[in-house]
Amino acid sequence: MLGIRKLDIFITKQFGMLFMGTFFICQFVLMMQFLWRYVDELIGKGLSLDVMAQFFWYMGLMLLPQALPLAILLSSLIVFGNLGESSELTAIKAAGISLMQAFRPLIVIVMIISGISYFFQDVVYPKSNLSFYQLLISMKQKSPELEIPEGIFYDGIPGSNIYVQKKDLNTGMLYGIMIYRQTGGFEDQAIILADSGMMQSTEEKKHLVLQLYSGEWFENMRSQELANTATVPYRRETFSSKRIVLEFDSGFNLTDMNEVAGDARAKSLSMILHDLDSLKEFNDSVGRAYYRDAKQYYFRGPEYRGNDSLKLVKKLAGDTSSFDSLYAQQTDSKKQATVKNALQSVQQIMTDMEMKMEYAKYLHRNYRHHKIEAIKKFTLALSCIIFFFIGAPLGAIIRKGGLGVPVVVSVMVFIVYYIFDNSGMRMARDGQWEVWFGQTISTIVLTPIAVFFTYKANKDSTVFNIDLYKNIAMQILGLRQKRYITRKEVIITHPKYKIDVSLLRKISEEIEAYSENHKLLFWPNPIKVFFHAGDDYEIERICNALEVAIEDLGYTRDVRLIAELNQYPIIYPNAHTRPFRKKWMNIITGLCLPLGVFFYIRMYRFRLRLYKDLRTIRQVSDRIIPRAMDLSAQRKELKRQEELKEQEALQKQLEALGSKTT
Secondary structure, eight states, X not given: OHHHHHHHHHHHHHHHHHHHHHHHHHHHHHHHHHHGGGGGGTXXXXXXXXXXXXXXXXXXXXXXXXXXXXXXXXXXXHHHHHHHHTTHXXXXXXXXOOHHHHHHHHHXXXXXXXXXXXXXXIIIHHHHHHHHHHHHHHHHTSOGGGTOOSSSEEOOSTTEEEEEEEEOTTTOEEEEEEEEEESXXXXXXXXXXXXXXXXXXXXXXXXXXXXXXXXXXXXXXXXXXXXXXXXXXXXXXXXXXXXXXXXXXXXXXXXXXXXXXXXXXXXXXXXXXXXXXXXXXXXXHHHHHHHHHHHHHHOOSGGGTTSOHHHHXXXXXXXOSOHHHHHHTSOHHHHHHHHHHXXXXXXXXXXXXXXXXXXXXXHHHHHHHHHHHHHHHHHXXXXXXXXXXXXXXXXXXXXXXXXXXXXXXXXXXXHHHHHHHHXXXXXXXXXXXXXXXXXHHHHHHHHHXXXXXXXXXXXXXXXXXXXXXXXXXXXXXXXXXXXXXXXXXXXXXXXXXXXXXXHHHHHHHHHHHHHHHSOTTSOOOHHHHHHSXXXXXXXXXXXXXXXXXXXXXXXXXXXXXXXXXXXXXXXXXXXXXXXXXXXHHHHHXXXXXXXXXXXXXXXXXXXXXXXXXXXXXXXXXXXXXXHHHHHHXXXXXXXXXXXXXXXXXXXXXXXXXXXXXX
């Protein structure tokens, strides 16, 4: 227990230092990405340092729950990657400590961090979000001369709508200006057109001075005396230069908190749950009110329902004539008036329905947004635990430390999480998915991945064996490796050339018979391919015999023979009969038509390849057999010469022994 306790302290220290560093890195990256969205509200506004400090402070508090999962993922990857790269993880396992026991102290720490994340989202995040958007709206209202966009009307100045066709940010000049000013009521308007102009704030920041050049001023002269007259006089003025003073406080003032207080992001979980009932009741009441209005407007009584309105009017009027004949008897002016009145009624009804529909969509979207924020507080906190069980096992499997591979893997995992989370949130917000499904889809996708990696790391499985995946991909795509046989440095037993030659001759005869019996150039029966067992045991036996001969001949010292052995192709014995070895996989592939067509064409390609490979085997064997016979004869002659030398040496020893005896 003492060793495990020291190990826990060691791993905790490693994780703690890396977590602090990666957290600040992730927080900085997220803040820069978030800042890019609001860079226009900060540049050129003349904001003070305390305002900028508040802006970044609230932004940091808002993004802290998002930075925690990414920091846990990256730090856990680096910690166990370093332990694996330095063989410390191997030593830990050799000491009888499992990987889950090594995870134990970090699991406790990550659960504490997950609780902190939930606390921030429920307590700190709503307040910081409220303060941030209050500050952001205040920034947008400051220095409106830099906020006026090109090509659209800007209504940020009270009582005026300003349209600017083009503006020069370097000089501050505005071109193609059109201003609608509303002084008294809707009918008391002034329209100002100017070729160019410039807008500046006064020194006390209470007014805007608009200097216009080469324009015209149109203004109604309506007054109380002319209120009931049919004609309204207006004034037209042409000017070459004109200065207009607009009342506007362009200083930095915080807006009213009530403008953003109703947002779901500015509420805690208890507030959201409390408001959900009120929102649902209000939405239902609006829906019932719309239904009553429609029922009263379109169906004024029980006798109106399900009937044609025109026929009903005819019945009530006691008229039995045709409406077409009544319409035809009218004058042209009355026909136009009738059609115009009907069209106006339809347009009014459509406009009313569209307005009600948009308002109903807004109400239901606001209700779904509250549910999204309530679920998000739990899913974002749970992602800290999920990311740990992805990062730590991956680090133990990859065994690469530093900031290279871990950063790449972390970014890939976070991108997958972000895509699912953001897409699910949008689909849930728009009502295309259920809220709970849209907000939990990222958790649903990543949880099995975390379980899989943890299981594989605990069992010491090779998940990222590149050669394994490469071989699988080559088999699926119909690719293959070339045979590579090299000359052995040390040879204990020499090849049995006569046996190998007889085996190759027999293989050539079997190949010739196989080619005559099997029509490899014809398309096979799809039913037999996908729905019947079709292993080719004959070609499998031939390939096994060929590999035995190649392996035995590979112990030769002859370079020419080794070069010929490398010309033998590598054959997949069952690739030309069916896609998979398991019958149920072939059935599923056959039922899935696009996939079945792909594997059927791939299988026919293997049949053509097998036909060519069999011809190549016969040709290579025809070249190897004479060479092997020569080597066998040379080996036999060499052996005979060695025996003669041994006999001569033995004879000399006997003669020498006889001379000594004499």
